[in-house]
Amino acid sequence: MKRSTVVHRAVLAVAAVTLAAGCVPEAAGSGGARTTPPSAPTTGSAAPAPTPSSATPGTDDKPSSPAPTTGTGTPEPTARILMDDGDESAQVRELQARLRQFGSFDRAPTGFYGKMTGAAVKAFQRKRELPTTGSVDEVTWRKLLAATREPTADELRPATTNTLDTPDPRCMTGRVMCISKESRTLAWMVDGKVVSSFDVRFGSENTPTREGEFKVEWKARDWTSTLYHTPMPYAMFFSRGQAVHYSSDFAARGYNGASHGCVNVRDKGKLAVLFDQVKVGDKVVVHW
Known part of the structure; x- marks a missing residue:
């Protein structure tokens, strides 16, 4: 074979490898995400075996903390975490109602697991001589079930006024x-x-x-939503259409319903007094 032919074929082979290792175009509808480019071909060695994942497919349980070991180095079994900070569910509402029965939670159940719920769980765990993690694992839940009874509908959604949260630092001035x-x-x-x-x-x-720090942009004593065509008495708008206002639905159904983003108030008389006190430009802080 002629030397020129050999050189020509070598050039073509190098060009083919270069194209194979080039950038891959964005996948359609991926929102700008790029697929992973293929690895350059290797020779003389087998592809590395994939590392097995430690996660169990098909489960959405919360991960437990690493298992402690005994003196022989054998891991001890750990309890699966059922509820933790940031969760929001009917089970969290039941947890809060049972903690209230027990005397370690002094507010109406909300269904959201935050710092106050975590503190109440720790108080229960201390009294039952359990690890004070602030998370509800299987052991903590079984102990709480044994120490309390099934909450009634009124205990899950009481009509009494909720206890105030500790004010956010932005609220102090x-x-x-x-x-x-x-x-x-x-x-x-x-x-x-x-x-x-x-x-x-x-x-x-x-x-x-929406959460954050805002200001009262404008007020309307009698207002009807232009989007949902529902009354919004004593509306105080603070964020692009979201407002603090009275809700007859909240007054009737309580926490069985929800707003379209506004902050609903169910005591119309008290809100009427607040409406007269609040001025345009006053601060609004929405926080967890």
């Missing part, structure tokens, strides 16, 4: 509607002191109430 998603309360505060408080509810998962 000036005139502020301080709104806690965890305790589901609104505290009207002036220079760090609570003037009045309200039970409130928020938007659903699909239409959440």
Whole structure:
């Protein structure tokens, strides 16, 4: 074979390898995510065996903490975590109602597992001489079930006023509607002191109430939603259409319903007084 032919074929082979290792185009509809480019071909060695994953496919259980070991080095069994900080579910609501029966949770159940619920769980664990993790594992849950009875409908969703949350630091100066998603309360505060408080509810998962620091942009004593055509009396708007306002649905159904993103208040008389006190420009803080 001629030397020129050999060189020509070698050039073609190098070009083919270069194209195979080039960038892969974005997948359609991937939102800009790129697929993983293929590895350059290797010769003379087998491909490395994949490392097996430690996760169990088909499960969504919360991971337990690493298992402690005995003196012989054998891992001891650990209890699976059932509920933890950030969870929101009917089971969390039942947990809170049972903790309230036990005397370690002093507010109405909300269904959200936050710092106050974690503190109540720790208090229960201490009294039962369990590890004070603040998370509900299988052992903690069994102990709580044994120490309490099944909550009634009124215990799960009581009509009593919720206990106020510890104010967010942003609420400690000036005139502020301080709104806690965890305790589901609104505290009207002036220079760090609570003037009045309200039970409130928020938007659903699909239409959440925005969190952060805002200002009252405008007010309307009688307003009807232009999107949902429902009355919004004593509306105080603070974030692109979201407002604090009275809700007859909240007054009738309580926490069985949700707003479209607004902060619903169920005590119309008290809210009417607050409406007259709040000024455009006053601060609004929505926090967990």
